[in-house]
Amino acid sequence: MTRRWTLFDTTALTFGFAFLYLPLLVLVVYSFNDSRLLNVWGGFSTRWYVELWNDKVLLTALRNSLGIALFSAAIATFFGTLAALALVRYTRFWGRPLFTGMVYAPMVMPEVVTGLSLLLFFVSINAERGFWTVTLAHTSFTMCYVAVVVQSRLVAFDRTLEEAAQDLGCPPLRTFFTITLPLIAPSVLAGFLLAFTLSLDDVVIASFVTGPGTSTLPIEIFNKARRGLSPEINALSSLILLVVTVAVVTSSLLSKRALIPAR
Amino acid sequence: MTNVRTDARKRDSLAIGAVRRDFAPWLDPAAKPLIRYEAVTKQYSDFVAVNNLTLNIYEREFFCLLGPSGCGKTTLMRMLAGFEEPTAGRILLGDQVVSGIPPYRRPVNMMFQSYALFPHMNVEKNIAFGLVQDGVPKNEIADRVAETLRLVQLTPFARRKPDQLSGGQRQRVALARALIKRPKVLLLDEPLGALDKKLRSETQFELMDLQVNLGMTFLVVTHDQEEAMVMADRVAVMDKGTIKQIAPPGQVYEQPASRYVAEFIGDVNIIEGKIAEVGEHQVRVTRSDGAGTLLIDLQNEPVSVGQEVAVALRPEKLVLHRDLPTDTPNVLSGDIWDIGYLGDWTIYLVQLASGQIVRVSRANSRRFVEQPLTWDDKVHITFASEAGVLLTH
Numbered sequence: 001m002t003r004r005w006t007l008f009d010t011t012a013l014t015f016g017f018a019f020l021y022l023p024l025l026v027l028v029v030y031s032f033n034d035s036r037l038l039n040v041w042g043g044f045s046t047r048w049y050v051e052l053w054n055d056k057v058l059l060t061a062l063r064n065s066l067g068i069a070l071f072s073a074a075i076a077t078f079f080g081t082l083a084a085l086a087l088v089r090y091t092r093f094w095g096r097p098l099f100t101g102m103v104y105a106p107m108v109m110p111e112v113v114t115g116l117s118l119l120l121f122f123v124s125i126n127a128e129r130g131f132w133t134v135t136l137a138h139t140s141f142t143m144c145y146v147a148v149v150v151q152s153r154l155v156a157f158d159r160t161l162e163e164a165a166q167d168l169g170c171p172p173l174r175t176f177f178t179i180t181l182p183l184i185a186p187s188v189l190a191g192f193l194l195a196f197t198l199s200l201d202d203v204v205i206a207s208f209v210t211g212p213g214t215s216t217l218p219i220e221i222f223n224k225a226r227r228g229l230s231p232e233i234n235a236l237s238s239l240i241l242l243v244v245t246v247a248v249v250t251s252s253l254l255s256k257r258a259l260i261p262a263r
Numbered sequence: 264m265t266n267v268r269t270d271a272r273k274r275d276s277l278a279i280g281a282v283r284r285d286f287a288p289w290l291d292p293a294a295k296p297l298i299r300y301e302a303v304t305k306q307y308s309d310f311v312a313v314n315n316l317t318l319n320i321y322e323r324e325f326f327c328l329l330g331p332s333g334c335g336k337t338t339l340m341r342m343l344a345g346f347e348e349p350t351a352g353r354i355l356l357g358d359q360v361v362s363g364i365p366p367y368r369r370p371v372n373m374m375f376q377s378y379a380l381f382p383h384m385n386v387e388k389n390i391a392f393g394l395v396q397d398g399v400p401k402n403e404i405a406d407r408v409a410e411t412l413r414l415v416q417l418t419p420f421a422r423r424k425p426d427q428l429s430g431g432q433r434q435r436v437a438l439a440r441a442l443i444k445r446p447k448v449l450l451l452d453e454p455l456g457a458l459d460k461k462l463r464s465e466t467q468f469e470l471m472d473l474q475v476n477l478g479m480t481f482l483v484v485t486h487d488q489e490e491a492m493v494m495a496d497r498v499a500v501m502d503k504g505t506i507k508q509i510a511p512p513g514q515v516y517e518q519p520a521s522r523y524v525a526e527f528i529g530d531v532n533i534i535e536g537k538i539a540e541v542g543e544h545q546v547r548v549t550r551s552d553g554a555g556t557l558l559i560d561l562q563n564e565p566v567s568v569g570q571e572v573a574v575a576l577r578p579e580k581l582v583l584h585r586d587l588p589t590d591t592p593n594v595l596s597g598d599i600w601d602i603g604y605l606g607d608w609t610i611y612l613v614q615l616a617s618g619q620i621v622r623v624s625r626a627n628s629r630r631f632v633e634q635p636l637t638w639d640d641k642v643h644i645t646f647a648s649e650a651g652v653l654l655t656h
């Protein structure tokens with residue numbers, strides 16, 4: 001019953017993949033270019049990787065970014081999961097529509113508005129801007145994504161499982177940790193990864209709320225790119241690409257394993 | 264191994280008979296019920312699922328709930344387990360009103376109609392769950408799980424996850440999980456529905472053993488009347504949130520309280536009529552189809568001349584004749600309309616002159632009958648006056 005590949009299929013697939021991945025391929029190839037010029041091939045070299053390794057500014061920015069992403073994603077996952085539980089479990093409470101709207105609003109809010117309002121907020125409470133203000137800002141806008149991801153799983157969750165646990169003598173909080181959480185864990189993890197990526201990726205909000213000493217990687221790359229592209233950025237991007245690929249493959253393998261339990 | 268098992272089965276089922284024969288606390292006015300539903304109503308927004316229902320269940324009783332889909336059986340159990348609160352009325356367990364007690368503190372375990380097995384735990388972990396919650400020592404848990412696995416014949420599947428089991432196997436896991444804590448009251452919502460006939464009757468006996476040996480009280484929902492007949496001390500027939508009759512299985516079958524119960528339990532023929540004459544022990548009923556009268560034994564309920572009644576006749580109490588018998592007061596005449604051969608029984612559908620179809624069943628006690636009845640044969644059905652049940656509503 002396997003369908004035969006037509007010429008059209010092959011062409012469409014080739015162009016599709018080329019469109020998606022050719023730029024990335026060019027990026028990786030040119031990160032090994034010996035020449036300083038971006039469009040001239042000067043032979044194979046790893047000098048930009050070495051230069052990157054010695055670039056204190058970029059490395060600090062990388063460390064900041066990873067730290068912010070980690071913390072903000074963790075906090076966002078915690079609160080996002082709670083919000084999802086409230087939305088799914090307590091279907092009738094006063095002001096629920098407003099609450100729902102408020103949870104989702106940050107997803108459609110223009111980043112400039114979010115960034116500006118957060119900046120004003122931090123200024124007004126006199127918070128010293130830097131690592132923690134960016135972390136908080138990222139938490140506030142990634143939380144809703146976690147809520148959405150976890151909610152979709154919770155809606156399909158069979159509540160008689162919790163009833164069965166309680167019936168067998170398990171109090172509600174323990175039921176949550178032994179039954180509910182393990183079963184929604186994949187979506188919580190997915191929410192975390194999404195929040196992490198969104199935080200790592202953000203330029204606009206971070207530029208608003210960060211302080212003088214703290215720069216994140218996307219901001220730094222953006223700055224460098226404006227001053228003129230350097231092959232060093234290619235090297236950095238290639239590394240990020242590598243990390244992302246490994247992460248995606250691992251997580252998909254993990255989720256496959258979760259679906260087909262070992263016999 | 265198998266021999267030992269069957270021997271044990273024989274001995275135990277004999278023991279059951281001995282215990283159950285004189286078990287009838289509901290007849291004793293001094294006996295105190297273990298479970299009491301007192302005028303319980305459960306309303307879901309605009310739908311009344313349980314309507315002003317009163318029910319007493321006694322300690323060590325095996326109680327079956329029978330009724331059509333959606334009549335409130337599960338709701339009744341969920342209120343006792345603590346997942347729903349009654350809208351009105353109250354439920355007592357022993358001397359305690361249960362409302363307000365959370366499910367995890369009630370001495371009641373429930374087997375869910377949907378099984379509700381924990382998908383991330385294997386069979387063993389699922390079954391052990393209740394004991395783990397109670398902090399039972401590890402080695403005791405292991406022993407009891409092994410014992411329960413044997414009981415439900417799932418030992419080879421201990422390490423499997425629920426999604427690697429068949430429907431019947433899952434059902435047995437759910438059963439094992441609910442009964443491992445040996446609660447005072449065990450609620451089973453269709454515990455054997457997915458099992459094949461052989462495994463089902465085996466499990467029925469295992470359940471009865473357990474119930475007697477451990478002194479538990481069982482409240483069981485079943486769709487299978489035969490199952491209720493085999494297992495229950497008493498059954499309740501429900502309809503639209505109310506109970507139509509509570510009685511031991513034999514009584515529900517032989518003395519149904521209403522037409523609804525008669526038609527719900529087993530097969531029945533209903534002949535409509537009017538009381539023509541009330542004697543000391545018997546009444547004469549004029550058939551509405553104009554084909555004569557019937558002589559029926561008078562039952563507990565008083566009737567008066569002119570009252571509309573229905574006579575309920577069970578198919579196995581009817582006798583088929585080729586020639587019109589002379590010595591019987593009750594004759595229904597017609598033609599054979601259809602025949603169903605079931606092996607042990609043959610079902611004859613006889614069409615009366617009025618067009619009504621009457622179902623007659625006959626045990627095939629002989630391998631060959633010389634002149635078997637066949638389609639369109641003229642036949643006469645007779646029955647004793649005590650075979651008919653007078654139903655006034």
Ligand SMILES: Nc1ncnc2c1ncn2[C@@H]1O[C@H](COP(=O)(O)OP(=O)(O)OP(=O)(O)O)[C@@H](O)[C@H]1O
Binds near residue numbers: 311312332334335337
């Ligand atoms: N949460 C609920 N909200 C509204 N109606 C409900 C709810 N739960 C049950 N009902 C209704 O109450 C009635 C009784 O339901 P219940 O589950 O007790 O039926 P049942 O006798 O167990 O039926 P079945 O044999 O099909 O399991 C049904 O008509 C059902 O639609």
Ligand SMILES: [Mg+2]
Binds near residue numbers: 336337452
């Ligand atoms: Mg039900």
